[in-house]
Amino acid sequence: MNRRSTMRLVTLTAATGLALASLTACSSGDGGGGEGGGDGEVTITWWHNGTTGPLPQVWEEVAQEFEADHPGVNVEQTGYQNEELQRTLIPNALAAGDPPDLFQVWPGGELRDQVENGYLMPLDDEIPDTIESVGAAVNPWQVDGETYAIPFTFGIEGFWYNTDLFEQAGIDAPPETFDELLDVVEQLKDAGITPIAVGAGDKWPAAHWWYQFALKSCSPEALEAAEAESDFSDDCWVEAGEQLEEFLAIEPFQEGFLGTPAQQGAGSSAGLIANGQAAMELMGHWNAGVIGGLTADQQVPEFLGWFPFPGIEGAAGDPTAALGGGDGYGCSSEAPPECAELLEYIMSEEVQAKFAASGSGIPTVPAATESLEDENLKAVADGLAEASFVQLWFDTAFGTTVGNAMNEGITNLFGGSGSPEDIVTKMQDAAATQ
Amino acid sequence: MTTVLNPAGPATSAGPAPAPGRSHRRSGSVRQRIEIAVLMTPALVLFLGFVILPVVLAAVYSLYNLPPAFRWEHLADPERFVGLANYERAFGTPEFVRAIGNNFFILIASLLVQGPLAIGIALLLNRPMRGRSVLRLLIFVPYVLAEVIAGLSWKLLLQPQGGVNAALEAIGLGEWRQNWLADPDIALWTLFFILTWKYLGFAIILMLAGLQGVPEELAEAAAIDGASWWQIQRHITIPLLGPTIRIWAFLSMIGALQLFDMVWVTVAPTVRSMSTETMATYMVQQGQFAGQPGYGSAIAVILFFISLIVALVYQRFALRRDLAGAITRGVR
Known part of the structure; x- marks a missing residue:
């Protein structure tokens, strides 16, 4: 008979439930910032891109060692797939105002964006010695002279090649000039071997060819104007496209390259190298690991070798300049001071040496380079040491919007539609929308 | 008492119901409204919050030039507003x-x-x-x-x-x-x-x-x-x-x-x-x-x-x- 009061009770319960839910939502939102409680407990959340190979293990050990040295500090580290982390997770976490404390920071345009929005902690006063220890490698992670993140690995791009196939085609030594590279392509073709694999389906691996031509054609002033002011008026940017067009005309790449991915499966460009179906691939310092993951026995093949992109005779650019990039960590502006301490520890010689010894990449602290055991990484590290200067990947350096338009223009050229001028026009149009 | 939970709604319960008292009917309809409100609120909140609001927000965002990770401040910035x-x-x-x-x-x-x-x-x-x-x-x-x-x-x-x-x-x-x-x-x-x-x-x-x-x-x-x-x-x-x-x-x-x-x-x-x-x-x-x-x-x-x-x-x-x-x- 008491239905009315039952009804009231239900209503009341529902209302209270809703109110409670919204309250807890607020409080969990506040707690996520890692401020910690009043009892001295601090939790540092750390997002990185170590998901395969030995890297996740390295970071897990680093987190445990840091916790052991700093009682009351918890480190929660999580590895995410690189593009997922960069394109989705971190931008969303930053925009939502609930970022992790320590996270991967990509240099160039994205860094500038994050700094403008005040998302990152300036590190110069926190850990000056650490910044100094990596030298010039930190430059891409600086904005107006202030450091916002520190790279723990940095490497350059070059040719990963199959020494067995080179031998089979009668090639004694890797090419040292661009003309020699053209000869090598001819010799390989004559021997019935696909000279170069390119993962043009993913856009950026194709774009890197144009980057190399631009780097070798553009004077340092032209590069500076492009990066600082999005000024692409120098003729060298068109010249790069013309050189690429000429290079494409000799058909150095595998069949159907427009649909080839870079890293996924046996049909990818890295897979073609791994399975001996193509002789070389222009790719970054991480490629040995990718190739190793695509062989039948999951080992980096014995035949793998590395040489830098050769200089082009008579071009305005520096022949020993190299293209490269790296991975860096920065702290959120809301992170506790322990975040900088963790970063300092990650950048310590001890951890850097462990990172190098694991074969995960080339460390940025010079003393740790000696701990490199992998022959291919050693070759890349030597190439890095010999390069007169290192230009950051253009798509990273110019920012996402220009980079995206640039890569699209370049892949159009690869596909036979569009001209060298179209690439520059696309870049200028994209720069104008910003 | 059985009319209170009549699923056909107020139109039918008000009509041929056997001589309901005036106050009784009103309390019945109030109760019904509360009931409807309580039962519908979660669905309504979800629908408004996850369907209608995003549609409206997309229309608002489309009038701005926004950086990849944007905040509400960017929407208040007149320089970001680009119209159509x-x-x-x-x-x-x-x-x-x-x-x-x-x-x-x-x-x-x-x-x-x-x-x-x-x-x-x-x-x-x-x-x-x-x-x-x-x-x-x-x-x-x-x-x-x-x-x-x-x-x-x-x-x-x-x-x-x-x-x-x-x-x-x-x-x-x-x-x-x-x-x-x-x-x-x-x-x-x-x-x-x-x-x-x-x-x-x-x-x-x-x-x-x-x-x-x-x-x-x-x-x-x-x-x-x-x-x-x-x-x-x-x-x-x-x-x-x-x-x-x-x-x-x-x-x-x-x-x-x-x-x-x-x-x-x-x-x-x-x-x-x-x-x-x-x-x-x-x-x-x-x-x-x-x-x-x-x-x-x-x-x-x-x-x-x-x-x-x-x-x-x-x-x-x-x-x-x-x-x-x-x-x-x-x-x-």
Whole structure:
């Protein structure tokens, strides 16, 4: 008979439930910032891109060692797939105002964006010695002279090649000039071997060819104007496209390259190298690991070798300049001071040496380079040491919007539609929308 | 007491109920309103918060030039407000105009190819024959497969050194081999083939279901009058299948306009942006991967309006009689 009061009770319960839910939502939102409680407990959340190979293990050990040295500090580290982390997770976490404390920071345009929005902690006063220890490698992670993140690995791009196939085609030594590279392509073709694999389906691996031509054609002033002011008026940017067009005309790449991915499966460009179906691939310092993951026995093949992109005779650019990039960590502006301490520890010689010894990449602290055991990484590290200067990947350096338009223009050229001028026009149009 | 929980609502409970007292009735209706409010609130909150609000926000964002990770402050910044510039840019971009064209190519080709094919196969499968249920099951399999799995399988088969080219060579048709998904000139046709393979089963099942509603007696009567099998299909079965065909066409059109996953999975980004971009893939590419949430939102709004217009026009002219008395009741 008491239905009315039952009804009231239900209503009341529902209302209270809703109110409670919204309250807890607020409080969990506040707690996520890692401020910690009043009892001295601090939790540092750390997002990185170590998901395969030995890297996740390295970071897990680093987190445990840091916790052991700093009682009351918890480190929660999580590895995410690189593009997922960069394109989705971190931008969303930053925009939502609930970022992790320590996270991967990509240099160039994205860094500038994050700094403008005040998302990152300036590190110069926190850990000056650490910044100094990596030298010039930190430059891409600086904005107006202030450091916002520190790279723990940095490497350059070059040719990963199959020494067995080179031998089979009668090639004694890797090419040292661009003309020699053209000869090598001819010799390989004559021997019935696909000279170069390119993962043009993913856009950026194709774009890197144009980057190399631009780097070798553009004077340092032209590069500076492009990066600082999005000024692409120098003729060298068109010249790069013309050189690429000429290079494409000799058909150095595998069949159907427009649909080839870079890293996924046996049909990818890295897979073609791994399975001996193509002789070389222009790719970054991480490629040995990718190739190793695509062989039948999951080992980096014995035949793998590395040489830098050769200089082009008579071009305005520096022949020993190299293209490269790296991975860096920065702290959120809301992170506790322990975040900088963790970063300092990650950048310590001890951890850097462990990172190098694991074969995960080339460390940025010079003393740790000696701990490199992998022959291919050693070759890349030597190439890095010999390069007169290192230009950051253009798509990273110019920012996402220009980079995206640039890569699209370049892949159009690869596909036979569009001209060298179209690439520059696309870049200028994209720069104008910003 | 039983009237309180009457599901038919206040209109009926107020009418012929046996002499309810005035105060009693009012408290009853208040109670009912509370009840409705309590029961509807969660659904309403979800709907407003996760459907209506995002749609409105997308429309707002589309008027701004926003950085990849933006905050509310950016919306207050007058320099970020660009009015309809994002829309102007979209319609001035050949890639996006081509993407719209691709959507309509898929839409029209689906109607022209999949429709007749599905009706034909459904008519065949509707005749009594041995193994009919097995055949029906097999035809429905592609539709049941997850989009990504089907897409990846085709992607592997259609590689330059993949199964399709190998098969062509094995039967002596080596000169027919193509870079099915890597050649921008034919990638859209390849994509359409995969979509047809994937969605034909669904169309056939719909048509088969529709055929079960066509009374046997009509065909028998026509047969007694001397009509041939073809005449029966042409003049009796297919006209009576009309409502099913119209509903299928509606679903197919909306699917074609919103097409995303199959393109995203099977076609490499390079080839996609050269020849098979759809509105949805262009939106994700520009909004998410090129870091332009404002521009991406404008694309989303355009996609929304194109779908809305197509859906309304179709409902007005084709679906009206099928839906009369359902969702168009009271609309004349």
